[in-house]
Structure formats: C-alpha cells, structure tokens
Amino acid sequence: MxxxxxxxxxxxxxxxxxxxxxxxxxxxxxxxxxxxxxxxxxxxxxxxxxxxxxxxSKEELFATCIRREATRMMEAIATGVEPDQEPDVQLWSGLRAFFGFVGENRASWMVLHRQASTQGGPFAVELTDMRTRAVSLVAALLTQSTKAPATKLEAESLAAALVGAGESLAEWWLDHPEEPAGVVAARLMNLVWMGFGDLVEGNVWHPPSRR
Amino acid sequence: MxxxxxxxxxxxxxxxxxxxxxxxxxxxxxxxxxxxxxxxxxxxxxxxxxxxxxxxSKEELFATCIRREATRMMEAIATGVEPDQEPDVQLWSGLRAFFGFVGENRASWMVLHRQASTQGGPFAVELTDMRTRAVSLVAALLTQSTKAPATKLEAESLAAALVGAGESLAEWWLDHPEEPAGVVAARLMNLVWMGFGDLVEGNVWHPPSRR
DNA sequence: CAGTAGTCTTACTCACGAGTAGGTACCAGG
DNA sequence: CCTGGTACCTACTCGTGAGTAAGACTACTG
Structure with missing residues (x-):
C-alpha cells in the first residue's frame, strides 16, 4: 500500500x-x-x-494537536484584523480572517471545534482558552463602541453569542463548501450587525470602499 | 451499590x-x-x-435515542410557537420554546447536538433532518415577512445562521446555567433582530405587551 | 398442574486498540 | 573497525467492551 x-x-x-x-x-x-x-x-x-x-501517549498527542491548531488560527485572525478602525470594520476583517482560515484548514477546524469540544478533561481547557480570547476581543469591540449603557456581562454574553454564531456558521459551511469564504463572512456580518429587522427592510451593511 | x-x-x-x-x-x-x-x-x-x-445494537440504541429526543424537542417548539402572528413575535416564541426545552432537558440537548453531530454515518442523518425542519421554518418566516427582494438561498443561509446561533448559544448556556432561559432567549432575539448596529445605539427589541 | 411465552441472569467469546519489549539498520567519531 | 547514539521495526501483552449462549425464574392459560 x-x-x-x-x-x-x-x-x-x-x-x-x-x-x-x-x-x-x-x-x-x-x-x-x-x-x-x-x-x-x-x-x-x-x-x-x-x-x-x-x-x-494518545492524550498528549491530541492535546498537542489542539494547541498547535489553536495557535495557528489565532495568529491568522490577529494578522487579519486591523486595529484603530471603526468597530464594524474591525469585526468585518476579523470575520474574513476567521472564515478564510477555516476554509483553508477544514481539518484544523474540525479538530478544534468538533472533536475537542466533545472530549472533556484537559482538552476542553485549551479550547475554552482560545474561545475566551476571541470572546473578550469582541466584547472589547462592543464596549468600546457602544453609546448605550450596557453591563459588562451583557456585552460578554452578546460577544459569546456572536462567537458561537461564527463557530456554527463555520460548522454549517463545512457541509456547503461551494460558497466562497467572503460570502459566508458577509452574511454573518449582515446578520449580527444589521439584524433581521433591518434585513427584511432591505437595509444591508457593506464594507467601506477600498482604501 | x-x-x-x-x-x-x-x-x-x-x-x-x-x-x-x-x-x-x-x-x-x-x-x-x-x-x-x-x-x-x-x-x-x-x-x-x-x-x-x-x-x-449500540448503534441502533443511539439512533433511537436521537430520534426520540429530536421528536420531543420539535414538538415542544411546535406547541410553543404561535402562528398567524407578526414574524418577530413568532421568532420570539420559537426561541423561548427552544431555550425552555434545552434548559429542562440538558441531557437531551447534549445527545442531540454535541454527540450526534460528531458521529458520522446514520446518526447525523436524524440530526440533519431536524435541523432542516428548523431552518426551513425560519426561512419561511423570513421570506414571508421580507419586503426586499431576497433569493431563496439567501434566506435559507441566513436561517441556517440563526439556527446555528441558537444551537451554539444553547451550547454556551450549558456552561452558564445561572442565566434564566428567558434572558438568554431575549439576548439572541435582540442580536438577530436588531443587530449590533442598533444595539450599540441603544435600540432594543421588546416583546409586545401581553395580550 | 403441565405448557408456553416473556422476563431476566451469569458467564462466557472475540476483536480491537493502547502501550511496550526487544530488537535491527544506519551513521557519527575515534 | 569498533562504539555509541539515533532512527526505526516486528511482534508481542493486556485491558476493555461489543455481542452471545444457554438456561433460570415467573406468570398466565388451559
């Protein structure tokens, strides 16, 4: 063979x-x-x-895999996002980087999300760690930009919801690989930034024209 | 023992x-x-x-479990949602029913989402089936209410995103059980209906006063 | 009280997979 | 040409868990 x-x-x-x-x-x-x-x-x-x-051992090997892939992914996102920009632009670039990574590293994403999250013990820790970093990133984005008084817990849970939405949209994407990454990212961007309430009215979000 | x-x-x-x-x-x-x-x-x-x-066999048993729990859950949602209402109200009641079920049947939800989705083969079929039903429900809600011209695929993928967001918010909720179901549901409702763009402006969605 | 149908058990077989013992092949430097 | 070290292998042990054989116990029915 x-x-x-x-x-x-x-x-x-x-x-x-x-x-x-x-x-x-x-x-x-x-x-x-x-x-x-x-x-x-x-x-x-x-x-x-x-x-x-x-x-x-098998467990050590698995943990090492998770750590390696998590690091690769966070680096991909970090280099993709542009700080010192408007919140929506930051979110947009972050989403693009995220879906770009998942699209080109499907196996990595599977190990990270699907497999690691279902195994208890030491594995979930690595995962939770990465997720926590992502959530607080988004939460910071929110609190930094919000004009309304919002509790920290409110922002955190909204951020968690957004991260979760991204995760499972990526999950869904695995079964619909024909869509390009940019389209999927744009859809999520529209959903979480504009909301259905705006979308059904025909109000959409679009990125600022290229600099 | x-x-x-x-x-x-x-x-x-x-x-x-x-x-x-x-x-x-x-x-x-x-x-x-x-x-x-x-x-x-x-x-x-x-x-x-x-x-x-x-x-x-073990596989048959597992499949039977999935089928039973999926049916229980879809029934819970179906009885909870109120048709012939405004789209946002329908969505709201659906979300409440969903999170209500998950809150009172954590084990069921774990089997359905976490376990079944990671096992390939015949199990995923049951799951995909349930998810498809949920997605087309939401998609119908969207197309029924939208005033803008939107493709069917657009609506379907947005619905998939929403369902995914619900799924993983429920997942997240498993680790934060102190929040009541209604609060979690309301947060997701706000996120997907209003969007961050509105939320940071202080515009929130709230249910119509009790009939 | 037989007969038979359905409930329930102990005590196996057998395959598969984690982890290891105990080597062989190859390449340095002396 | 030996000597040590590193890459690499075949061929095991051993526990665990899926699935079964073969029968025992209970209860209803005639």
Whole structure:
C-alpha cells in the first residue's frame, strides 16, 4: 500500500511534523476515541513505537494537536484584523480572517471545534482558552463602541453569542463548501450587525470602499 | 451499590423507557464511543442481554435515542410557537420554546447536538433532518415577512445562521446555567433582530405587551 | 398442574486498540 | 573497525467492551 519507496531516516523534527499532520487528519475525520494510534502511524508512514517515542501517549498527542491548531488560527485572525478602525470594520476583517482560515484548514477546524469540544478533561481547557480570547476581543469591540449603557456581562454574553454564531456558521459551511469564504463572512456580518429587522427592510451593511 | 431492592419483572414497555432514559444520560455524559453498553445497562438497572434483546445494537440504541429526543424537542417548539402572528413575535416564541426545552432537558440537548453531530454515518442523518425542519421554518418566516427582494438561498443561509446561533448559544448556556432561559432567549432575539448596529445605539427589541 | 411465552441472569467469546519489549539498520567519531 | 547514539521495526501483552449462549425464574392459560 505504500506508494512511495520506503522513506529513509529523517531527522526527528521532520517526523514530528509529519506525525502531527497525520494526527490532525485522523482526529478530524474520526474523533478522539474512534481514532487509533495504529491508523495515525500508518497515515504518517511510520510505526507505532516511533509515534510514542516522539509524541507520547494518545492524550498528549491530541492535546498537542489542539494547541498547535489553536495557535495557528489565532495568529491568522490577529494578522487579519486591523486595529484603530471603526468597530464594524474591525469585526468585518476579523470575520474574513476567521472564515478564510477555516476554509483553508477544514481539518484544523474540525479538530478544534468538533472533536475537542466533545472530549472533556484537559482538552476542553485549551479550547475554552482560545474561545475566551476571541470572546473578550469582541466584547472589547462592543464596549468600546457602544453609546448605550450596557453591563459588562451583557456585552460578554452578546460577544459569546456572536462567537458561537461564527463557530456554527463555520460548522454549517463545512457541509456547503461551494460558497466562497467572503460570502459566508458577509452574511454573518449582515446578520449580527444589521439584524433581521433591518434585513427584511432591505437595509444591508457593506464594507467601506477600498482604501 | 443497588439502592432499591431488586426490581421485579416489569413489562417490556416500561423497561424500554428505563433503558432509553439511561442511554440518553450515559451518551450525553460520555459520548457515543466512550459510553459502554455495560454502563448503560447498569444505570438502567438491568443486565446487558436484556438491553440487546429490547433495543438492539449500540448503534441502533443511539439512533433511537436521537430520534426520540429530536421528536420531543420539535414538538415542544411546535406547541410553543404561535402562528398567524407578526414574524418577530413568532421568532420570539420559537426561541423561548427552544431555550425552555434545552434548559429542562440538558441531557437531551447534549445527545442531540454535541454527540450526534460528531458521529458520522446514520446518526447525523436524524440530526440533519431536524435541523432542516428548523431552518426551513425560519426561512419561511423570513421570506414571508421580507419586503426586499431576497433569493431563496439567501434566506435559507441566513436561517441556517440563526439556527446555528441558537444551537451554539444553547451550547454556551450549558456552561452558564445561572442565566434564566428567558434572558438568554431575549439576548439572541435582540442580536438577530436588531443587530449590533442598533444595539450599540441603544435600540432594543421588546416583546409586545401581553395580550 | 403441565405448557408456553416473556422476563431476566451469569458467564462466557472475540476483536480491537493502547502501550511496550526487544530488537535491527544506519551513521557519527575515534 | 569498533562504539555509541539515533532512527526505526516486528511482534508481542493486556485491558476493555461489543455481542452471545444457554438456561433460570415467573406468570398466565388451559
């Protein structure tokens, strides 16, 4: 079944990357429990003992996957968002960065959201951490821009709702990959910024003209 | 460990209910793979062969759980929503019914959303089915009320976004149970009907005075 | 009181998967 | 050419959990 000729001895760092990639792939397809170390090692083109020697137990491997993918994603969003802009523009660029990342890293997103959130224990912690950062980002955006007196808890829960909406819209998007990322992002932007009440009246939000 | 004296012979229908309740409990806590038929049978206060005799294999049991809980939930929403009302009122009553159900049936919701959505295969079908019904309900609400020309696909994807927002707000709510259902529902209502754009201006939506 | 239908159990088989023991192949530096 | 270290493997152990065989106990029915 091995298509390429037997791969030769490779330095540890390279193997570890291969293994991580394989692990993200398998975990995203099967979930933590259904994924087997045998399959991961096979996909990685390596034997099981190597896997254990380099990445430790199954749980350690999974946690490492989550940490790596979470970091990649937060960095993608951070570089995509433009601070010192109007709140709606910031939100817009953040949404674009988010959906852009998910679109190009479906497996990463699956591991992060679907798999990690359903496993209890140490895994959820990494996730909650990332989510908390995202929520407080949005919450800050809100409180910074709001003119009405709103409690901190109000802002936080609205931010949580928005983040949740983004998460599950991304989830939904997995089943409708034909839509381009920008369209999905724009839809969510319109929904959460304008609301149905405006949308049914025909009032839509659109980004400022390109600078 | 058995607290009650040995339960006597019970008719099949009763046992099946006990087993289903136990299965929903265990599946919601552990997920499909981590849940064992041994534990389910123990929680149900019955032996494993009975479980197999009555409910079939583990997969069949899980699918049956999903179907039962999905039906319960859709019925709860259907009885809660008031047709022939303004769109926003319909949406409001629907949201209240939904969050009311989730609040009083956390285990059901976990099985439905968290567990079922992460298992592939025949399980997701039941789920997709329920979700589709919900989405087309909301989509109909939208197209029925919209004054602007909107494509069917536009309405459907907005509805999907709203349903997704509801789902993950419910998910979020599981970790913040101190909030009452009505408050959570109202927050989502405000978010999706008014939008942040209005909310930061202090414009909020509120239900019509009680009839 | 037989017979039979339905409830219920103990005590298995068997496969699969996590983790390991105990090596072999290859490449440095001396 | 040895010596050590790192990459790498085959071939196991062992626990856990799905599913079953085979029968026991109860209750109704004639």
């Amino acid at each position: 091995r298509t390429e000729g037997r791969a030769k001895r490779l330095p540890r760092a390279v193997r570890e990357r291969q293994i991580m990639d394989a692990a993200v792939d398998v975990f995203s397809r099967l979930g933590f429990h259904a994924a087997s170390m045998d399959e991961i090692s096979e996909v990685a083109g390596i034997s099981k003992p190597m896997l254990y020697a380099y990445l430790g | 058995r607290t009650e004296g040995r339960a006597k012979r019970l008719p099949r229908a009763v046992r099946e209910r006990q087993i289903m309740d136990a299965a929903v409990d265990v599946f919601s806590r552990l997920g499909f793979h981590a849940a064992s038929m041994d534990e389910i049978s123990e929680v149900a206060g019955i032996s494993k062969p009975m479980l197999y005799a009555y409910l079939g």
